[in-house]
Amino acid sequence: MIQTIMKRNGEVVLFDASKIRNAILKANSHISGERMSDYDLDKVTAMVVDALNAGQQKDAIPNVEEIQDMVEEKLIESDLPKTAKAYILYRAEHQKMREMNANLMKIYENLTFQPSSEVDLKRENANIDADTAMGTMLKYGSEGAKAFYDEYVIPREIAQAHINGDIHIHDKDFYALTETCCQINLLKLFKNGFSTGHGYLREPNDIRSYSALCCIAIQANQNEMHGGQSIPNFDYAMAPGVTKTFRKQYFKSVAQYLQVRFGFTFEQADEWTSAVKEDVGKDVSLGTAEAYGKKLAAYLVEKMEGKISPEEAEKAAVYCQSNAYNETDNATYQAMEALVHNLNTMNSRAGAQVPFSSLNYGTDVSPEGRMVIRNLLQATEAGLGDGETPIFPVQIFKVKEGINYNEGEPNYDLFKMAIRVSAKRLFPNFSFLDAPFNLQYYRPGDYDSEVAYMGCRTRVMGNVYDPNREVTCGRGNLSFTTINLPRLGIEAHGDLQKFFSMLDDRIDLCIEQLLHRFKIQCSKKVYNYPFLMGQGVWIDSEKLSRYDTVEEVLKHGTLSIGFIGLAETLVALTGKHHGESEESQQLGLRIISYMRKRMDDESQKTHLNWSLLATPAEGLSGRFVRIDAKKYGKLPGITDREYYTNSFHVPVYYPINAFRKIQIEAPYHALTNAGHISYVELDGDVCKNLDAFEAVIRCMKESGIGYGSVNHPVDRDPVCGYNGIIDEVCPRCGRRAGEPVSLEKLEELRKKYPNVPLQHCGCY
Amino acid sequence: MTEKKMENNGTVGAGVNFERIRRITGYLVGTTDRWNNAKRAEERDRVKHSLTR
Structure with missing residues (x-):
């Protein structure tokens, strides 16, 4: 009598005839016709058991495959061809699933024990470091999810078309979870504050908080979608932050002036500025500061009752304006510097990735918007802490005739600056709102009508579902x-x-x-x-x-x-x-x-x-x-x-x-219309030939390109901090890749170049 | 605090490679170490475009 059987993994377990009966029942229930009664089921099961007993060699333990072969044989013998067929299919299916599991386990093994330099799978996305714990965890999830969807979610024919390479379903690991990306309107989000799901944030009141919350919004959204995140109107979105900072700085300057000039206490000065806000108005901004200053001067002359001459009062107003301007400009630079640093260092998706961020800008002609653009470009040009080229955010400068394309247009200076920065740092890329397929949506002054590009190239504008909402x-x-x-x-x-x-x-x-x-x-x-x-x-x-x-x-x-x-x-x-x-x-x-x-x-x-x-x-x-x-x-x-x-x-x-x-x-x-990009590869140090760079950008615009950028070599020696083109030998310190440099030499170079990195090892 | 290695003999930088920042599909990557094999091959094959009209 058969007592035990051997499982696929070699384990020997007690034989249980009811398992055979269940398997036959399952196969039979999958087909129409050939309905088997309990009697039929018991009969076929008994036939299988008898045959196994009869065929058993002394002490031999039958394995699962042998038993399944016997079930097939007895089903056919009992004239149940449809049930037999269903049973065979069921076997094949399970065989495939076991193989899938084995494949998945092999993948997990590679992910766990092989360095990414050896395994291409770990370098599928250069934005993820799959050698780290969280990067590996992300890949486990990703590979497991893909196997699951192929087997249980995606229709067979489609899953097969992906596997055999007819089509490629992108972000298949997120198939049943979320969407690709979103163009975030920070103006709407910031109004009355927002919650990230982990805490509530008040409406920001300073350009520095505007830029910090921008990063947080990108990060929060990145964790809920599988693609990158874009700010389609970065200049417009940050401008109110600049206004708020300027206003604060302006009235602070008024208070300081009053303290110094009239010996007021802090409280007295504060009372006075409150009165100024009340009587002259509190809506002073970069663009209206001069007119406001005139009113302020007149107000001071009147209220100070002869203690201040009209000339002096006017000077006071000029002081307040220029002081507030400088403070705001500095604050905006700090804000943009912090933003670039944050977007290169902050984590998303369980710490495995920096958020994939894109900022579109270039068309806001307000003094505040212009201040944002100029400072962001300056911060990008300066680079990160050691002068490295920032990898994120992807920056996209929107080129538009009448705004920034030709001499004399309000943001032409910023277009020229964007070219200079891109020639050094590879960003910004350039988008062209005059390309006919982008221009058709454009309404002057309405950022929601300006086409934006996301990350690599995605573009979303037309809307057949709701033609009144063709917006970014x-x-x-x-x-x-x-x-x-x-x-x-x-x-x-x-x-x-x-x-x-x-x-x-x-x-x-x-x-x-x-x-x-x-x-x-x-x-x-x-x-x-x-x-x-x-x-x-x-x-x-x-x-x-x-x-x-x-x-x-x-x-x-x-x-x-x-x-x-x-x-x-x-x-x-x-x-x-x-x-x-x-x-x-x-x-x-x-x-x-x-x-x-x-x-x-x-x-x-x-x-x-x-x-x-x-x-x-x-x-x-x-x-x-x-x-x-x-x-x-x-x-x-x-x-x-x-x-x-x-x-x-x-x-x-x-x-x-x-x-x-x-x-x-x-x-x-x-x-x-879902997105595109064209590149041109230029040789040599394009910083020294900005005219050529601009000629390429202008050609893109005139030819009807929607989105483009110029590639050129940007190399850096992390040892001496040299930025530029390095062929074989670093032009600054003279080393080849992998070679050491003496500390004396670096000390010497530091006298000449302030950006030679300090060797942060405590040895200095 | 990256790969900078201090050596006893008063030198620095042994084993440190140059960073080569390249555009991959629209975004930048600070090192081609994390590029997949195909993109590495493509990057290797890229030729410069001349500017003569």
């Missing part, structure tokens, strides 16, 4: 999925009709997938997002109560389909990419226009915001091509590199003139 603030992308375009190019074998028909199928699949995810997103409640929805950051969420679903307000967001490798696709179809052939360029435009049209049609059909994205593709840059190279071999110009070319870019390895590259890529910006 409070909206963002819900999720996006990328199509492996080169694969379609390869499989079409030059047949364009076949290409477009396969492209249609892929788009259909992506739409189905995005809608599946959207349905899950819509089922969330306000309480799932204590900050994003609870504090009214997302558009209209303030109208919802805690237990409402977020379905309706999410409809203001975008569902985006992206693509990668247009260049490789064109090589597959025609033999040449769009950088080298006008014919390919025309075909490229036809393909991307078609994809855009599908998005527009879907928007009309569903009244949801479908948009086309020039996918950023960081983790994805190598994934598709790895799979395709295995599948199709190394095809020249298609699968023979480690990466597919980003979105619609001319390949990075292709030598081309900067202006030509801009002109080739510009028309794709008009088509990719």
